[in-house]
Amino acid sequence: MKEVKNTNQEEVAFSKGVSRRKFLGYAGGLAGAGLLIASCKKEDDPVMPDGAVDLGTNDNGLLNLMFVMQQIEAAFYEQLLNNKFTGINAQQEEYFKEMLDHEIGHRELLRNYLQGKGTVVETDFSSVTFSSRLSTLENAELIENLGVAMLNEVGRLFVAGEHVALAGKMASLEARHAATVSNMISKGNFFGPVDVTGVEQGSLPSNTVTTINRFLATKVSGNNLPNK
């Protein structure tokens, strides 16, 4: 993935063997306990790339995050179908075409619902080797799993019930996608992200943003999104 340059101050913070992403993991987990919030001033935030587009605040910001995610998903399947990996079979191709149509439906719904004010992004899939079956499927799996985790978490962060309902309507379909892709990689694998308590944990907007930026030429920031 492409790394984002940090200021000297942040380099020091991250030089002690704790990866940036790992730090985010800790921060996300602890945020619920009310720790670390005070120390996370915006200007210190290690994930805010220079010139990143702010996704906004409140329900609209979360819908905007969903809109960016759907742009990534649709663009990914478009590229997949334009550069089909060796060994793709007819059923897989049919499924990917349908998955693309689903993601376009999601994307365009959110574009219209946000009344043209959503953040339109340019994707960057240079880290994906579309000619390689494994690279393609593993990245598809990562994106779909993250899509589910993101939707599982925003449900709780939304204020409006109709937005909670929308996230749910999309989440279960993305879970069907994710399971279908995982099963293509390893037959019988449908439950990868299900944890020891039997649930599929959510991904906070801040963590989601960090991961999706690796697939974006237009970097985004979720610093003002509801996040705890």
Add this chain to the structure above:
Amino acid sequence: MNFNNIIDELASDNTERFEQPAHRREILKGWGTKLAMAAVPFAAASLFANKSYGQSKETIINILNYLLKAEYISRKLYAEAMKVDSLLPAEFMSQFEMVAAHTQLHMDTLKQLIAELGGSATTIDDAKIDLAGNGGFGGGPFADALTNTEDFLILMQVLTDAGERIYKGQTFQVLSDKITLRALTTIHSVKARQAAFARYLRNYWIGDDVKPWITGTSSDTTNTAAQRAYAGEGNTTQLGIDIVGINGYKVSTDAATQAFDEPLNMIEGNNILNRFIDMR
């Protein structure tokens, strides 16, 4: 801690580890005691949830007991199916064991939420569950589910597709209780994965023409008793916006219905579930 695990997995670029059944089993085995620890912050956080505005505790407890009923039925189905010789494809036995384990964990979570809200969890005796779907009166549309693999998979598909929709229908009924809301959303996607698994097996093992997702109101079976689990799935309008051909894209009616799974409300859900409960 589980939250951090998933982030680490995503960050590591190594999804392989997650996909090895042996590894998952190891996690399931070794983490029993840690589960109890994990439940502590869960309980503490619920203290705040109890001070919820909006939905009353009674309303939420009632919802949780309704979801619990769905889990009782599924739990019996998997437990009984695993007792029948060669009903389940041996190749996928570890996945069925996982589905059964997840179902039990979902029950545990629901019961814990009910207890934290000061309610009492409904108990349904296995003997009072009629997997044939005829209210205990004998016969029934799913009478062959424990003797014929295809019929078993059809019933599993119906219960998981409906289950996912039943959970979805309650997420926005518990808005004021964020702990319960999060529990329902994070269980709900697991039900969808189970549905994708059942649908895959119908296609791969039986040879039925069934996709991983729901198309229109089709139950993908000639068993008419399955139909009520698919009512309302033909919706093509979301938030007042028509998805078919949206913004000039070739999104077909089928694709527009597949792209969004629709919620079932409690009346619709009970109409599906109560047929599996002995009413005599």
